[in-house]
Amino acid sequence: MGFIVFFSPSEDKVISQADKDFSLSRMQIQHQQDSKNDTIKYCQDKQIKILNKNGYFSNAPQVDFLASLWKNRYLHGYREQILESYLDTLRQILTKHDKILLKEVYGAKNFTPKNEMELNLALQQNTTLQAIERYCGVAFQALNFTSLSEESKDFICNHVYIFSNLFGVICARDKIPFYKLKQGAKIPYLNLAKVYEPFLPLLDDFLSQTLPNPQDFIIDLRASIYTKIFTPKQQNFFFEFQKENKIVSHYSKFYRGVILRLLSQQSQWRDSQNIDFETALVFFSTIEHENLRLHSITQKKTTTIVKYDIL
Template identity: 40%
Template sequence: MVILFAPSEGKKEGGTHPALSPDKLIFSELYSKRLDVIKQYEDVIRNGNNEALFELFGIKDTKEYERYRVPFSSAPTMKAIERYDGVAYDYLDYQSLSSESKEYLDVNVILFSNLFGPIRSGDFIPDYKLKQGAAIGAFAPDKYYKEHFSVALNDLVGDQEILDLRAGFYDKFYIPTKQTTTLKFLKEGKVVSHWAKAYRGIILRKVAEHQIRTIEELLALNIEGLFLNEIVETKKKKEVIYTIV
């Protein structure tokens, strides 16, 4: 099973692994395409004024800008799934998982970085900041990655089932050509957003702990705090609706 997952606006600093290189990322044959994005990003950081950096980062604290001026050619890296630091990642709590569960996530989860595009969660990336949906100058990374990486992603998926745990925004990066399974979370009859992030992290943790290989196995899981309410299925999507209890 291939699991699609969103990144997080928050990131941990530092890293203990060498700088970014083609062998650290999936689809190394497309590394030159990633470099096209990276070069434009680093050009804005080197030459852009505070207004341009605000548009890029989405933060107004100019002192914080210095954190992101380290060139990727020398910046240390860490696993992407450890780099991201948001609600879903807090509830996933990757560090506390067994080595077997970590390996499962490293291989089976594809993250959609706003800067680096589709990467495995076990790929190594540097610290960076790019506001969701932000253009790099006049360049739109989401459209670029969708154009150049969709075929490679489809080949990677092959005959495997897809669990899509991304927020809807990340359809801009990739829409699978086969049916996907998505999750919706309701509380008191209303769709939730913050708790959706939390439960995506919780479910991803359960999936890793149980080494889930099919959607059928996922649906058989008993997840504390969730009641399987309904499954709505179309040709393109199977939507699993949970009620938070």
């Protein structure tokens, strides 16, 4: 008997100290090169360049991190294509000051020092963090991963799969760089349907092998935009949150993070051999949180919908 957890990413990402240090080092190298009037000339677009061991600058990002992502032995070439399309889009935004693309990718109408800095940082692709630490939106704030015990962190790293909007399905422990890409972006080759196209058969195979027993299940903590991309055939729990009889999306993000935190803190969940579907149903029916109260449980094919009132 076993289970896994599906989780959504967030548009907000952590900029780590390593990101800042690397960005600063690139600026210093550029300043030194400019001041020495080196024969190596920068392109007019002032893209951030990467210094290789021979002392030459290259536009190519470091993509070594791709090799460690979930199922990358089957997906490496595809992920490289998606990543290059993304980086080309960033270059177009920055070199042409393309406000239409800026809004589609970043969600902003105008350029600001902040979004230009973040887009330049996204071009570097050189420093990485675990995905569960890189994302920092509402759900991840509620989870508060860094404050958890080592046992709880291990539970999350071993059970949680995040549906990234750029890298596809990744494990919580997979390391990814900083990036900015609005969820639901409609850019060719970067929309969710296109990104996830080769993932769907792999997901089906993975789930059938990982969860082969009738009592195995999925805890689906994804937002609806991701549930529309892929619907598991296995038994699964899906969660809705309402306040004054109205479904509230912002609170839903927060309480999905709360539920994941509660799960990770339960010793019985950390030993997944002791959890079957019926045991999970009892847990979600009697969940203890001061701001949540069970409203209803309904069944729709293989999906058990657990609805909570927010107090």
